[in-house]
Amino acid sequence: MGLNFPIKKKPQEKRINKANLGMDLETMINESNEWYLVNDKAVIHKKPTPVQIVKVDYPMRSKAVITEAYYKTPSTTDYNGIYKGRYIDFEAKENHNKTAFPLKNIHPHQITHLENIIKHGGIGFLIVSWNLYNEYYLLPFDVCKEYWDNSYKDGRQSIPYEAFKKRAYLIKEGFIPRLKYLDVVDELYFK
Amino acid sequence: MGLNFPIKKKPQEKRINKANLGMDLETMINESNEWYLVNDKAVIHKKPTPVQIVKVDYPMRSKAVITEAYYKTPSTTDYNGIYKGRYIDFEAKENHNKTAFPLKNIHPHQITHLENIIKHGGIGFLIVSWNLYNEYYLLPFDVCKEYWDNSYKDGRQSIPYEAFKKRAYLIKEGFIPRLKYLDVVDELYFK
Numbered sequence: 152m153g154l155n156f157p158i159k160k161k162p163q164e165k166r167i168n169k170a171n172l173g174m175d176l177e178t179m180i181n182e183s184n185e186w187y188l189v190n191d192k193a194v195i196h197k198k199p200t201p202v203q204i205v206k207v208d209y210p211m212r213s214k215a216v217i218t219e220a221y222y223k224t225p226s227t228t229d230y231n232g233i234y235k236g237r238y239i240d241f242e243a244k245e246n247h248n249k250t251a252f253p254l255k256n257i258h259p260h261q262i263t264h265l266e267n268i269i270k271h272g273g274i275g276f277l278i279v280s281w282n283l284y285n286e287y288y289l290l291p292f293d294v295c296k297e298y299w300d301n302s303y304k305d306g307r308q309s310i311p312y313e314a315f316k317k318r319a320y321l322i323k324e325g326f327i328p329r330l331k332y333l334d335v336v337d338e339l340y341f342k
Numbered sequence: 343m344g345l346n347f348p349i350k351k352k353p354q355e356k357r358i359n360k361a362n363l364g365m366d367l368e369t370m371i372n373e374s375n376e377w378y379l380v381n382d383k384a385v386i387h388k389k390p391t392p393v394q395i396v397k398v399d400y401p402m403r404s405k406a407v408i409t410e411a412y413y414k415t416p417s418t419t420d421y422n423g424i425y426k427g428r429y430i431d432f433e434a435k436e437n438h439n440k441t442a443f444p445l446k447n448i449h450p451h452q453i454t455h456l457e458n459i460i461k462h463g464g465i466g467f468l469i470v471s472w473n474l475y476n477e478y479y480l481l482p483f484d485v486c487k488e489y490w491d492n493s494y495k496d497g498r499q500s501i502p503y504e505a506f507k508k509r510a511y512l513i514k515e516g517f518i519p520r521l522k523y524l525d526v527v528d529e530l531y532f533k
Binding site: 188191194196199200217219223232235240267268271272273 | 382385389390392393406407408409410411413417418424425428431455458461462463
């Protein structure tokens with residue numbers, strides 16, 4: 152019988168040797184942001200999931216337990232922060248479809264929010280994954296808005312893959328950062 | 343027996359005719375931000391409370407219920423957004439003490455976060471309420487940081503009221519916006 156050390160696995164160990172295949176968009180962006188932060192490139196964080204807390208228990212000698220809560224519709228986007236002195240704000244969406252990205256993935260108040268951000272001088276966009284193709288695009292807000300507005304006229308409720316090919320920007324992947332989306336931001340907003 | 347309508351009170355109705363006395367700092371800031379947003383002055387939102395969701399039930403024909411969750415330590419501040427094209431970030435704290443504001447109200451990673459924000463060109467500060475005096479101060483981050491750093495040397499774990507009087511900025515109150523904190527921001531960061 153040898154020594155039995157309790158070996159604690161860090162949660163990220165499982166992921167490190169995996170390809171991006173199977174890693175969800177949120178994790179990829181969070182890891183990229185962590186790298187950008189540690190390397191002093193940008194301070195960008197994911198906002199916590201909005202939850203309406205209804206009931207909280209306080210068991211003796213242990214911490215508070217939330218025993219009833221509900222998911223709330225987010226009023227803003229998932230990510231914001233600062234990059235090269237500018238306010239940056241975006242929403243990240245996974246897309247499992249083959250030919251188009253359905254607009255119903257986006258909440259109307261997220262459109263309003265991004266509009267406000269741009270009006271006030273910030274940088275706003277979406278990051279959309281095309282999971283079937285293993286591709287990640289930065290979709291400038293104005294392109295998204297054009298399809299959003301047109302959907303009320305022509306009834307088309309999605310953005311075709313072709314439009315991503317032509318008017319969105321493929322994000323390069325790497326080991327670290329996973330998604331080099333700030334390279335695209337550099338090209339689009341700082342040149 | 344008359345008609346018994348189930349009268350639903352909106353949560354804010356209770357507040358509207360009340361003086362600020364008793365209105366908590368978070369509500370006052372949220373209402374101010376709402377006014378700033380609607381009047382196109384700034385886009386500043388409170389981040390949702392970070393919660394670790396452990397168990398979710400999906401009862402038939404009704405929405406998902408979170409039945410086990412825990413409060414998480416926030417890794418950033420409560421509020422951020424954009425004002426006059428600049429990234430703005432702050433933490434809000436209530437203080438019930440008479441002579442000093444205890445530094446233990448602030449998490450170490452919130453200090454780190456605000457330091458990062460300022461390094462990247464953003465505006466960072468704290469809003470501290472002195473509930474006994476019904477006073478609200480904007481405390482510039484550098485003043486807070488000075489007391490934070492000194493606490494490791496001189497052991498003083500709080501910022502005295504006198505320091506607020508001398509080095510923080512009293513925020514004017516009004517009907518709308520409740521807390522005119524962007525007036526102080528104008529004075530401090532845009533002049």
